[in-house]
Amino acid sequence: MIATSTITAVASGVTALLGLYVAALAARGYRTHGSRTMGALAVGIVAITTVPFLVAHVLGPALALSDGLSILGIMLSHTIGLLAIYATFR
Amino acid sequence: MIAHTSPGMTGHTTAADALARAGAETVMGGTSEQIAGAVHAMATAAGSEALGPLPAVSSTVGGSTVVALAAILTFFVAVGLSIVVTYQVVQGYRQTRARPFLFLAVGIFLLAPAPMLLRFVLANATSVPFAVRSLTAAGAELLGLLCILYTVYQR
Amino acid sequence: MGGTQPRGTPLRTRQPSARSTRRFESRGDSDLAGCLASGEDDGAAEGLAGGGNRGTAEWTGNGGDGGAAEWLRSGGDRDPAEEPRLKSLYPRRQSPRAMAPAAGSSAEELFDLLEDDYAREILVQTAGEPRSVSALSEACDADPSTIYRRIDRLENRDLVEPEQRLDPDGHHYKVYAARLDRVSITLTPSGFDVEVDRLAKEDPADRFTRLYEEFSG
Numbered sequence: 001m002i003a004t005s006t007i008t009a010v011a012s013g014v015t016a017l018l019g020l021y022v023a024a025l026a027a028r029g030y031r032t033h034g035s036r037t038m039g040a041l042a043v044g045i046v047a048i049t050t051v052p053f054l055v056a057h058v059l060g061p062a063l064a065l066s067d068g069l070s071i072l073g074i075m076l077s078h079t080i081g082l083l084a085i086y087a088t089f090r
Numbered sequence: 091m092i093a094h095t096s097p098g099m100t101g102h103t104t105a106a107d108a109l110a111r112a113g114a115e116t117v118m119g120g121t122s123e124q125i126a127g128a129v130h131a132m133a134t135a136a137g138s139e140a141l142g143p144l145p146a147v148s149s150t151v152g153g154s155t156v157v158a159l160a161a162i163l164t165f166f167v168a169v170g171l172s173i174v175v176t177y178q179v180v181q182g183y184r185q186t187r188a189r190p191f192l193f194l195a196v197g198i199f200l201l202a203p204a205p206m207l208l209r210f211v212l213a214n215a216t217s218v219p220f221a222v223r224s225l226t227a228a229g230a231e232l233l234g235l236l237c238i239l240y241t242v243y244q245r
Numbered sequence: 246m247g248g249t250q251p252r253g254t255p256l257r258t259r260q261p262s263a264r265s266t267r268r269f270e271s272r273g274d275s276d277l278a279g280c281l282a283s284g285e286d287d288g289a290a291e292g293l294a295g296g297g298n299r300g301t302a303e304w305t306g307n308g309g310d311g312g313a314a315e316w317l318r319s320g321g322d323r324d325p326a327e328e329p330r331l332k333s334l335y336p337r338r339q340s341p342r343a344m345a346p347a348a349g350s351s352a353e354e355l356f357d358l359l360e361d362d363y364a365r366e367i368l369v370q371t372a373g374e375p376r377s378v379s380a381l382s383e384a385c386d387a388d389p390s391t392i393y394r395r396i397d398r399l400e401n402r403d404l405v406e407p408e409q410r411l412d413p414d415g416h417h418y419k420v421y422a423a424r425l426d427r428v429s430i431t432l433t434p435s436g437f438d439v440e441v442d443r444l445a446k447e448d449p450a451d452r453f454t455r456l457y458e459e460f461s462g
Contacts, residue, residue, distance in 0.1 A: 029454030
């Protein structure tokens, strides 16, 4: 029986990679067309998918962060991502 | 999740108290007793606004209290933003009403607001451990990204 | 390549707004048959080609929406009217050169395909915007089966590309958009060189940008 945390880690990792790719597409749209909407979208996607994974599974163990700090990092990053996506509309 | 009960609290749950507790459970979900204690203190404080003086509970370690409170606060902001973004996404689809935009809308919804809303619901409705909530959130994000990719690459 | 036709058939440039009648002249030789490109009501096509002589071959086609596709080949001259392609989302007219095999059977196939009135009409109809088979059948005044056959052949040569659409009832149907931008036929001592320029497929990042910009308002 694989531990839930391992499955979560794998899922988060895949999501992080895929998010990076989609964000790259958005970033290319920002660079080619000067579209600030796509720029904000790229930031949002990275903040939601990639950064939380890094905080929880890379930075956390590396810097020996407490659980609370890890969770705070995840929450904070996702919130910033939400803010960026909010900013893309109109 | 460690449950703390003190005589004054039983049967006197107010909305603020319940909300604070829900937020705490969502965020903390079984991390440390001290954090749970800090949260409980906060819940007590919230409850005392409505009910009057209540017995104080456990003491906490300073640092983690700040962290815990910051996390809870961030979470509430996130839930609020999630509701707003959901509304924006729905509006966006209603204005365009075409197939590719449906998948785009669903994708953005699953990616950004859904994980937070899921966390909130799962923490309160069922006693689901934090890791499972994180897994659900990651799953939603993954589905959302796949929807977006489908929109982009479908012709 | 026999024949004693006079050299220097006058080259004519099309005015996109001018209305003119179709002219069709063919020498009937095997290598290069006279071709006629047909446009919509306002546009007109005019082409004349000499198959038997070493004069210039000129082909002018007019798209339905006023965009003119025009090329003329003479000796070693390149088309000077190549305007700089600005990068933009609308319309998707960036064309990397797609080389077709120099001569031989596939060039013949291409000529055969383009010789077909319906195939040319289909290309013209779909040059401005994607059209469905039923719309094309109406516009070209032809049986849907005829259209399907032409579409099949055009799709095999990658001259049209399909796209899926949803009608109000929720049924999927296909629309076709022309991918052909330009056909260049160069005469060399070893035969005819055929170059087919196709429109570039829409870059995913561009499509993403286009869709999301519209979605977010």
